[in-house]
Amino acid sequence: MIDTVNKDARDHTLASTAWKAIIQDYDIMDEISRKGYYRISAKTIKKYREPRLMAKWDSNENLPAALRDRHLNILPVSRSEYLLSNVDLYEPLPEFITTEPGNLHHIKQLDLESLDCGNITSESNAINAMVATGTLDRFLGNDDRTVETFNGRMGTDAFSFDINRYSGGSLTVHVDRAQMEIDGGFENHKNVIIIEAKNVLNPDFHIRQLYYPYRVWLQRVNKPIRLIFCQYYNMMYRLIEYRFTDPMNYSSIERVSSAYYTFQDISVTMRDIIKLWKSITPVPDVPNSDIPFPQADKMDRIISLMEHMQDNEPMTTADITDYMGLDVRQSNYYASAGRYLDLFERQSHGSTECTLTSEARRILSLDYKKRQLALVSKILSHQVFHDFFSRLFIDKISPVRLRSEATTYLEQRNICNHTTSGRRASTVLGWLKWIGTLPEFTENQ
Structure with a gap:
């Protein structure tokens, strides 16, 4: 067992080893110190390892050591190019369980054969159950039915934004046709709603997962956009609403409200x-x-x-x-x-x-x-x-x-x-x- 696990561990360190080699071979740190960023193509990354294994890190905790130790993050800026810089891309999440009084709400289960609300095992099923039971409308304070109108993988439009740097100050980033994925897009008579759903518990999340869809749909719709981060864990939902106080600033994210919902009796004493x-x-x-x-x-x-x-x-x-x-x-x-x-x-x-x-x-x-x-x-x-x-x-x-x-x-x-x-x-x-x-x-x- 030990030999096999160590083999897997060695394989996993390939991302860090590859990034260390790229940083050295292309003198990336020197260029970042001069310009504030380094743009790197997917083609260049592929010389060392597949880009899909090198550029998608949903939590800061999962960053390869070669990036984390240098306070570097990577951000897609087009279908074929990424930006490396000492920018802060993640938003910390509070502990899942809260003791805030009155923040837990009971959901009445529906008698549906094709959706078992007591056995939700995927992010998509979590969203389906949340919508079918009216939980999303309840959280939104909406008296009209919210319907799903878009989701899936798509490309961004062209836009620019500012983002905070760990070293102080900000950096202006330009994005054009970068790939993004939306877990759930909804609309009601008041708002367009974008949901990012997770069924894994991390200490933070990648702001890009809300910000890129927000900027794209900000240019396409006239209704206000509401942004929801949804976690489903241990038979319980946590919904957190976020907003960007400055739409042109990635780092202006702030939490608006949060609530817990469950189908279950949770009266453990x-x-x-x-x-x-x-x-x-x-x-x-x-x-x-x-x-x-x-x-x-x-x-x-x-x-x-x-x-x-x-x-x-x-x-x-x-x-x-x-x-x-x-x-x-x-x-x-x-x-x-x-x-x-x-x-x-x-x-x-x-x-x-x-x-x-x-x-x-x-x-x-x-x-x-x-x-x-x-x-x-x-x-x-x-x-x-x-x-x-x-x-x-x-x-x-x-x-x-x-x-x-x-x-x-x-x-x-x-x-x-x-x-x-x-x-x-x-x-x-x-x-x-x-x-x-x-x-x-x-x-x-």
Whole structure:
């Protein structure tokens, strides 16, 4: 298994290696320091690697090290050319779960045979269900029916815009017939609406995914345009509306409003969780196990991957990397964490292909509340998490102290060594914090 995973990891670093070579061969950094940017053709990139594997990074977190370490980003400016510069292309996203009171709304499911609102597994189905149930109209505050009128891949018109640079100041960028893709375009009697949909959780998103469609349709329609970023995760929608305060400035994006919607009863309480914790007899972690102690802090990402995998299994390490928008090492941590929780399994010894376990399929078939409690049970069945649940939620110790105590705990029991114990203690804290968000989210509604 290790040799195959390392092979995939080496393959994934090809993008960074190729960019490092391009930057050196074409003296790109010197030209950027003089002009503020470097325009590079797809033909030039292809000499090193396929452009489609070198130029599309939906999250800043997924940028190749050769670009990220130099504070460079890449932006398509035509069908055959890209711009490299130290410009800021991404907008940070708040944590998915919010405790803002009154921000969660229940959606009534429709009795439709061709659309199962309780089992949404793709971005397109998420949009279909959102429109069919009136959720989009509810978020928009629209009293008229919104209909879909355009979507898919298309080219931009010619336009220019300013964008902020990391080093200060701004850069003017010219775009003409660059390729873009629109997940959903809608219209009602008041507005044209553009939606970018995701069913993967990233810490930020590429502003271009909203800005390019916005600029194109700004020149084609007279109605005001509303821009919606939609996430569907763990049986719940989050809709965030954005606007550009200056249409000619890419960096003028700002959040207008947000809301959560669900088809499910989400009434998980801390009493439910403590009752479950008391009922569990945990199993100690075994040192030197075939499945290492997890180093994947965000439980949300494991759930998101589990949901995605049910329609896309088996998934290789490369598939998981592409889906999660992380590098291979981090993606493998999350795949391994899923195995630790008995949610994922390897198809065979030495294989990099992951599938869902029968237990994961059972959990995915449950309603929201039962699903969350089942996942909590998977976590708390491990001795480390069971013990520190008590420390955090019963004894009320601070997160800083918990991380320190968990680091010592892991080392003393030879679960991991001094080099990795701190990072794995962060996972203990991260998963327990996720458990804590479940009743917080419910009780603040």
